[in-house]
Amino acid sequence: MPAAIPTVKDEALAILKGLGVADSAYAASGLDARSPITGETVAVLREDDRASTAAAIGRADEAFKVWRSVPAPRRGELVRLLGEELRAAKADLGRLVTIEAGKITSEGLGEVQEMIDICDFAVGLSRQLYGLTIATERPDHRMMETWHPLGVCGVISAFNFPVAVWSWNAALAFVCGDSVVWKPSEKTPLTALAVAAIFNRAAKRFGEVPAGLLEVIVGGREAGEALVEDARVPIVSATGSTAMGRKVGPKLAERFARAILELGGNNAAIVAPTADLDLALRGIAFAAMGTAGQRCTTLRRLFVHDSVYDALVPRLAKVYATVSIGDPRTAGTLVGPLIDKAAFDGMEKALAEVTALGATVHGGGRREIGGADAWYAAPALVEMPSQAGPMLHETFAPILYVVRYTDFDDALALHNAVGAGLSSSIFTLDLREAERFVSVAGSDCGIANVNIGPSGAEIGGAFGGEKETGGGREAGSDAWKAYMRRATNTINYGTTLPLAQGVTFDVDASAEKLRPTHPIVI
Template sequence: MPMSIARALLIGGAEIPARSGARTDVVNPYTGAVYASVAAAGPADVTAAVDAAHAAFGEWADLPPAQRRAVFLRAADLLESRAAQGAEYMAGEVGGARPWAEFNAAVAAGVLREAAAAITAPRGEVLASAQPGVLGLAVRRPLGVVAAFAPWNAPIILSTRAVAAPLAAGNTVVLKASEAAPLASGLFIADVLAEAGLPAGVLNVITNDLADAPAVAQALIADERVRAVNFTGSTTVGRIIGTLAAEHLKPAVLELGGKNSVIVLEDADIDYAVRAAVFGAFANSGQICMSADRILVHESVAGEFLEKFCAAVESLPTGDPADPATVIGPMVNEAAAQRVSSLVRDAVAKGAVVRAGGGTPEGAVHRATVLTGVPVDADIHHAEIFGPACVVDTFATDAEAVAKANDTEHGLSAGVITENATHALRVAAGLHTGIVHINDQSVGDEPQAPFGGVKNSGYGRFGGRWGIEAFSNTRWVTVATEQLPFPG
């Protein structure tokens, strides 16, 4: 793989430069060197991409389902065979450690296989009719062109998820890749699908400079031929995308930020709980929407848990994302590492105690950090951390644990660790989240499951039949099986 990669926009099956000729660089967060250069699209390029998607829609929607399914199955095999290439992209663009990148490729292949299955799954219902001699049907029909926005943090999984269900439902897609990871969050999956036989124009990829993102998003969502929107990213940007979609009366699926808790009940296996919590808090350096920002531990086991947890956190291998042993690699950029450091410093200034990690970031690398005694007026108590830091707190009763977990504007995911599933189900019933994992931590993704949150974590669901429903319309069809008795 060359040290510097040059790519253009993917429109209508061809790589073309931005009409302005502009380009933008992607910088490796660990080395500081330019890793890639991509075309920097503007609104005119967006229109060209929608032109291509709109032109390809009819043929793709009418392609026999078995042929469409075959494309997805070939793509899944190709993606798995190219996991190493995907890992190089993720390390070079956003500092993704190799185990995380390989996990991305494996889950994304599963997303494609689940989409393949959905293509030929039953899609509709037979309805009762009040009129004798009439058969009623409810059938799903594709929408047209879908605008998709992919983030940088799990770029292979989330770019694949952004396009798989819309394409499986018979739509065409314009995918706006993340400015931080245009290769891994857009062009990589498009290359795989194209080689698998996806027709030209069915998937188009726009890359852009960060400064142009608002204009690009506005042009894409405002185009009248775009009939639906999906976005995965921060709640702040999600509000903007959701508002734009609503202004143009377009449905949207928004998967946004989280402020997730893992609750360790009094009967938990502590060694297991420690391993689970370390993964939940620090996988991908905490840059996952489902990352565990808060570990809530029953006061009767808190001392043992904290001692073992901090020891495990201190031992996490840190540094070069290209080293397969690395767990804590660089964050997406130095500014992100400084943001986490600022949250930690603010908490300490207000009375919190650093139990592991802390210190000043080295470039984009921030040590895995554990805090206790965080007061409610600390910024980290409310803000999504989105980095390698977490807060450990205690509770005395189930009601207290649930109240602390729900003390956030977000509602994405949670974990409840216990040896008593009945107890865990009672606790889970009170949590205001779209996802709950029992005897597990908060990070989990399976392509057949309904994925999404509540409150400020967004709305709509990706995954399985829910994804197909999100990117298709229900059409009511009636068939009169005999001549109807019209008056007159």
């Protein structure tokens, strides 16, 4: 039996205290914050209900009314200071991500680095919230568009990226002039409280931050529903399952609020005959097993050309058999725990179903690590006779399904034949195949990569997907526009009043009567 893993409770509480999380966050009863490393409860937190959520939204709404009038470059200064504070706290916050979400050390630190990167991006953006000057058909007129802050931005984040996804939204929202109400996953509330404390440090240095600019609500479905249903929240970014999105989306649509939905991703890759197999092997391994298969961009389906199948798949099976699984805090560990028992049960169910379909399963099964309440699983490589059953749906666990193909068109059709459309990739040295894959007739996903896996996007590009992934976009490119409202302005600097489209409608100013310029036909 492996040696017992040291308790994580004292380490987590020491980090939280050092970052400045107040004692008032804790309670005798409420939401249990646990670590998947051992399954133990780290802390019990006070839990928000509808009333306290509404109060938090009210504070955020008042903060917005002040913050929207602060010049955008000045707003960017707050985000710059937040980036500085995140740099100073990177080791501690990264460690807390590892403790609460189960990510290996490098991934926990990498998630904080994403936060720092989006702060840098947003600071530059604060001087680039550009509108357009638009050609007008009317003489002595100017037409343009301007962008204005939208209001309170709700952020509902998932456990697998407990802090980075918040930052993708919040950094942009702050420079755009919005306030933020954040409901973290009930599985990872401690990291949210830590980020709020770090934000407060930046706000103190800034000196003019209205109270309520960032509100964190801790709780489950009741708090989330209150946030989604409140008319004072004109935009909600929600990350989670497609099932969650089917509930959140219609509720927002009922009150004409904006939705940024980042939902499921049943991501695939194609390995073509010309692929660099060494490169493909490394890319596939991280994309499929990183974060114990609990990324929205995790590689879950692999289509390998028949001519290279026997050269690649046995090598991949060896990697699966030897990958190091264990305490994510330990050097050399590549795969940490699943978030909870429900995740493990979902993996077991999927493997049982594909076995019944005739699949060959390499790996899988529970590893006795961390105690009875910790759920470590060996990643599973599953050779499928065809794409069927659980392969058509996302299982949030380290399962990679592999199917042979002989015709590129068939592989592309299989690639696109699922509900989700988040991320995708192809490994090929054939220029035509690569260009077809990223063309309008290729991958139907929001992210389409060549010679790199579907996992590990940078913040400079807009992140999101199509179909059942929800269509939302966060982070880079022009994703900032979702957090602002657009106004089209026309300014007449002449002395006449020509109307567009040649319409004439004259007023006899002396008699203060309307005078039609053409006979009215009844």
